[in-house]
Amino acid sequence: MCDTCGCHQHDLTDSNEPITTNAAGRVELTVLKPLLNANDQQAAHNRAHCEQHGILVINLMSSPGAGKTSLLEATIDALAAELRIAVIEGDLETENDAQRIRAKGVAAVQITTGTACHLDANMVHEALHRLDLNKIDLLLIENVGNLVCPASFDLGQHRNVVLLSVTEGDDKPAKYPVMFRAADLVLITKTDLLPYCPEFQPARAAQALRHLATHSPCFQLNTRSSAPDLTAWLNWLRAEQSALKQRLALEPVHVRAHEHV
């Protein structure tokens, strides 16, 4: 990947797999390695890059239209004075979302995936090298709108946040268990529309989440009403950023940062 950090020198596999030869004269190897080993290693490298600079990385996932970009805009409005924010936008086409973020005076890199239905760690790594990491406290990655594929790919984030808007069904966690199980935080968005969506009951969404045996919190918010309520989300972000800073103060970051894949 990048020449500066040496991650192009990676070696994906060890050569110490147990080997036997079968009756047909073929060699049998026991491997037992994650299929997404290369992506996972790249993601770990991305995390190290960001931790070296004290950056908290959040991966935002949802179906298209759940309000990810609106949430980013409202978050920037609320936190820009206390945290230096940057955004990586993932979409199949257009720079539209990055332009919306840049209009707020925040650095944004748009990844257009073409036909790919998810971001992966390589794409994010390239985007990281287009940002000045010395000037970021909080990096928000807006994944491609999709409740299936993005769940399988680690990007190097610290936390996954999954949005569920009230215009969707409250049984989405039961329909897309892999995605919602991956969530460290679930945000029920557009709650100002709840009076018009009586079929969506936040308690039922929370119950479907509990069936996934997740202990992740579930907050309700809206960004568009006359009284937007983002308090729980903003406090969660502040707490996560502060916890990361404390952890990095205790751990030898310079060692971690040299763990190139």
Add this chain to the structure above:
Amino acid sequence: MHELSLCFALLEQVETLAAQHHAIRVERMTIHLGPLSGIEPSLLTTAWPIAAANSLAATAVLDIIISPVRVYCHDCGAESDATANNLCCGVCHSYHTQVRSGDELLLAHLELTLE
């Protein structure tokens, strides 16, 4: 259709191992897959020939072993069967459970012909 991405990742891993062992052909691959991995086995089977075309794994047999979803309950200590969207304890119905099996996405085994 992230299964195609996964197939390219699998091919890269298999080709690296084949090169390390000076293999001329990959004969068989065994993958362990759980319902919680987010990978659809039938799509993986469909996508594999596209990814592997013209490689030394083009004719390899792809064996997919599906792991059952099993959870351990921290409240009652039971281990029970579960489903992807209901991971509660099958005995006491608590959600204080831990997945013991069902989220695997592993390349388990390779069979190679050497030069």
